Amino acid sequence: MTYENEKHSVAAITEYERRTTAMTDSLTYIVQPGGALRGRIRVPGDKSISHRSIMLGSIAEGTTEITGFLEGEDNLATLNAFRAMGVQIEGPVDGSVSVHGVGLHGLHKPAEPLYLGNSGTSMRLLTGLLSGQAFDVEMTGDASLSKRPMRRVTVPLAQMGAEVETQDNGTPPLKVKGGAKLKGIDYTMPVASAQVKSCLLLAGLYAEGRTCVTEPAPTRDHTERMLTGFGYPVYRTGSTVCVEPGGTLRGMRIDVPADISSATFFMVGASIAPGSDVVLEHVGINPTRIGVINILRLMGADITLMNERDVGGEPVADIRVRAAQLKGIRIPEDQVPLAIDEFPAIFVAAACAEGETVLTGAEELRVKESDRIQVMADGLTTLGIDARPTPDGIVIRGGQLGSGEVHSHDDHRIAMSFTMAALRASGSITIHNCATVNTSFPGFVDLSRTAGINLETQSP
Ligand code: S3P
Secondary structure (H helix, E strand, C coil), X not given: CCCHHHHCCHHHHHHHHHHHHHHCCCCEEXXXXXXXXXXXXXXXECHHHHHHHHHHHHCCEEEEEXXXXXXXXXXXXXXXXXXXXXXXXXXXXXXXXXXXXXXXXXXXXXXXXXXXXXXXXXXXXXXXHHHCCCCCEEEECCCCHHHCCCHHHHHHHHHCCCCEECCCCCXXXXXXXXXXXXXXXXXXXXXXXXXXXXHHHHHHCCCECCEEEECCCCCCCHHHHHHHXXXXXXXXXXXXEEECCCCCCECCEEECCECHHHHHHHHHHHHHCCCCEEEEEEEECCCCCCHHHHHHHHCCCEEEEEEEEEECCEEEEEEEXXXXXXXXXXXXXXXXXXXXXXXXXXXXXXXXXXXXXXXXXXXXXXXXXXXXXXXHHHHHHHCCCEEEEECCEEEEECCCECCEEEECCCCHHHHHHHHHHHHHECCCEEEECXXXXXXXXXXXXXXXXXXXXXXXXXXX
């Protein structure tokens, strides 16, 4: 194993990433219509688990060996942040990373602000973790992250005694003041958010007394599962999860499953493209993440879970998807948090379904990497589909997708969703600003081509 990027200083890596992101900003995808998806596909590692493997590995005692790590820009932002705080991290090399944990109190003040790129998960979880440190830290992000709401974490953290400064409208950059004496709180989240829950649990490791978070609906539970895996006690009763200070995390081995959020594009593509038959290998099917499978099945998708197994505390399966005639549905609101990142792709499925699909209770989609309700409605409308945004959702009437130019608004999941739409379009689809696909899915273009999509890229 060689550790190429260890040769650079952290500042150099950060600057390098800033420059490469700027350079590739206007990457365009041109996707020819038609085709079918076939074969066995392994999409990259789970983004949420990859973030947490670095964070928890860094504050553990001993070494954490990770395989299947997602080498996307978001996860590299987290990795570089912990390197900047003095954690020795080897890799990633082909998805393998070794994190030499420094313990709960071993992080150091970084030499410069932590640049977290496009990654809301990095910033929100780190805000909790850093509230418990002895040093001040500033966190910044790209244009998209700089617009995202952070009061959802800073307000409850303030109740715990943390001092975090935002911009006047509650957005980044954030300044976290070190040395605060945190105390545990009992917090009921107004929105179902795994990022907020995780942020508070991480702060709770450093707080006096018990920190409890109650969620209005189940959200992804990787933080709880992984804390338990690292040997740190987590107490769950119903919809409330609690931690207490004084425990220790012990380094462990983590095999990151393939990301169901990335597999989603191929699940939708295979469902809508006649003649498709794909197997998505080794995909995480944690019950808090399978909303997309539930929703697509309600729409009539032909999805079979095969070879179900447990990998390091996370359920995993190979997922076979064959083309099927989809029908429009009213999406059950309880599925929304379980499929929160999958809606841009689900909207493409709805555009190819017979009848109307109605989504409600999903206002959170308006504050993701883009306003995913508006941006998808605009793109689908350009392609000739009747897609009407509502304050908390969308109404889509299935029809014939046409040809056209759409904009991803620098949102990776929008770019990948419209790539799949071409499988059922009557003409080519041009998608602008696709560089951010690398935040979560490096290798998307090659994998799509291998699976049967006729995709060209264009950069200036
Ligand atoms: C994430 C939680 C989700 C999701 C994001 C990753 C996480 O956000 O959209 O991509 O890793 O905790 P919310 O829980 O805030 O909706």
